[in-house]
Amino acid sequence: MEDRDTGASAPEVGASSASPRPAGPGAAGWQQRRRAESRSGDGQAGDATHQKGKAKKRRKRRRGRKVFARDEVRVASTGSPAIGIEAAPASSGQAQGKPDSAAVLAPPSQARPEQSFRRPPMQELPVFAALDLGTNNCRLLVAVPTRHGQFRVIDAFSRIVRLGEGLTANGRLGQPAMDRAVEALKICGDKLRNRKIRKARLIATEACRTADNGVEFLERVEREAGLKLEIIDRQTEARLAVSGCGSLVERDTQGVVLFDIGGGSSEIALIDLTGRRSPRLANHIVSWTSLPVGVVSLAERFGGRTVTREIFAAMVDDVAGRLANFDGRDRLSHVLASPNFHLLGTSGTVTTLAGVHLDLDRYDRRRVDGLWMDRDSVDRMVERLVGWDFQQRCANPCIGADRADLVLAGCAILEAIRAVWPSERLRVADRGLREGILSELMADDGVWRNNGRG
Incomplete structure (x- = not known):
């Protein structure tokens, strides 16, 4: 089963390959920008000069080849x-x-x-x-x-x-x-x-x-x-996830809850940027946790193919109970109400939600990585997926048969995280540990x- 790759299909980009964040809460569906990759190679230049009224022959010269x-x-x-x-x-x-x-x-x-x-x-x-x-x-x-x-x-x-x-x-x-x-x-x-x-x-x-x-x-x-x-x-896993997503945290950001929903565990890092900014984002981690639950383990315990609303709610409650035991969960309480606080998700769950949100015919990393989604957009996408049966999830090109039995478990983990750290904005990262x-x-x-x- 080939997975969509997170690196091999995108050009070199700046902070992200998606659009800049909206100016304030409540903005969704922003157009994505793409940066065309500059190309250089062997080239020729003509040179004509005149000296004392006599024209010299046009001479072609080959530029030195740039290294790429x-x-x-x-x-x-x-x-x-x-x-x-x-x-x-x-x-x-x-x-x-x-x-x-x-x-x-x-x-x-x-x-x-x-x-x-x-x-x-x-x-x-x-x-x-x-x-x-x-x-x-x-x-x-x-x-x-x-x-x-x-x-x-x-x-x-x-x-x-x-x-x-x-x-x-x-x-x-x-x-x-x-x-x-x-x-x-x-x-x-x-x-x-x-x-x-x-x-x-x-x-x-x-x-x-x-x-x-x-x-x-x-x-x-x-x-x-x-x-x-x-x-x-x-x-170490939590720190590497933060290191992989640093360029998606903008200069005016005051606080971020970064989460990585994995197959067997979910890492969460609270990042406080209200003080002097360090070049290394991980220097600003003030609290972190690793929940021993991921999309595979949660789906195996509750079922992934047939997920009723009651089963989905039970999955959310299970994760919420684990988060309640996280002693450092309030370390960003002073910035939660700020418009410069946001969630940052790096996992197949959030990239899948973004692809469904954009209604992509085929998953496109360049449109997903760095995408901003507002609270209402995330709510709508979760509600849509919970309402789909297994075959409908399989038929969606951004989910497919390989992820159809796991995506709702990931949504349940996401909903539990959003309940503890409510935010008007979620940024999507198609990048992470590697x-x-x-x-x-x-x-x-x-x-x-x-x-x-x-």
């Missing part, structure tokens, strides 16, 4: 051009055990040789990689740094593997789920070995954190796919201080 990130991606295994997104500045704090490429790219038991020779570009750009194996998805981004705080994605992979399928009931990863994940990770391993990676970080989250056989599974991954993954804790990893790797490596060359 796409020079790095001419590999036989990938045929897509270099396209990417802007990332936020990296967050603060020491990342746990950040391995370099040599540590995480162990040779598999049967390594696959490169298919063809790659001619090196004029100036080599350092390449960084981030892999996120979650409860529902396996995702990879490979990127090169560009302007300060930005990077260009040169390769990406995303697949729904449902690694956490049955985990809630059994406490263990199932054999079919592990097989699906290993096959996806083999593809990721091939992509990484076909490149000269300067630094990479490969992480596993809630499914491997909680499963009795999580460590055993990762040992199998290292043997068969040649990838060494690290299980990160929930605080982008946060890349931001931190590049910042720590100092490539932005050295004009991207390291």
Whole structure:
């Protein structure tokens, strides 16, 4: 099951690829703006001069060829051009055990040789990689740094593997789920070995954190796919989500509740920006929590295919009870009434709601990432989805059969969050952990201080 990718289909953008936020509450349906990617290449210029009345011959000269990130991606295994997104500045704090490429790219038991020779570009750009194996998805981004705080994605992979399928009931990863994940990770391993990676970080989250056989599974991954993954804790996961979305928080913002609704857990970070602003958004986290509930685990407990209004309300109540135990939930009470406070959601749930809101015939990341939705628009979209049966959800191009049994569980988590932190505005982020990893790797490596060359 191929997942829509969050990086491989978008050009490099500024703060976001969607429209700026509305001037005040109650504005919805704003047109999206697109930035055309500037292109340069070999060119010719004519030159005619006159000296002492005699015309010189017109002489053609070839300009020096500019170096672009796409020079790095001419590999036989990938045929897509270099396209990417802007990332936020990296967050603060020491990342746990950040391995370099040599540590995480162990040779598999049967390594696959490169298919063809790659001619090196004029100036080599350092390449960084981030892999996120979650409860529902396996995702990879490979990127090169560009302007300060930005990077260009040169390769990406995303697949729904449902690694956490049955985990809630059994406490263990199932054999079919592990097989699906290993096959996806083999593809990721091939992509990484076909490149000269300067630094990479490969992480596993809630499914491997909680499963009795999580460590055993990762040992199998290292043997068969040649990838060494690290299980990160929930605080690190919350910080990486913030790092990945920093460029969507505007300068006049006073407070943000950022949430990442995952497959097996949901991370929430409260961000206070009323004081002096740091370049690293994660420096402003004043409180955070990780709920041990996500779209997969909630749907397995309550059912995802047939969801009545009563079942939906029960899911909302379940999450609300967990949020009631979050001691730091009131740390932004002083800015909740401000027009410069908003929610920021990074997950398949909010991007799906945005796609349905825009009535897209096909999911388009460039129109969704950075989109502002007002309170009434979110209410209408949740109500619409709750009113649809399973087949109607499957038929929507922004949901599809792969997400139809999970999207209402995600909406229930969203509704519980909105009840605790009511806001007139929600900003949608089609970015997250992988982008946060890349931001931190590049910042720590100092490539932005050295004009991207390291």
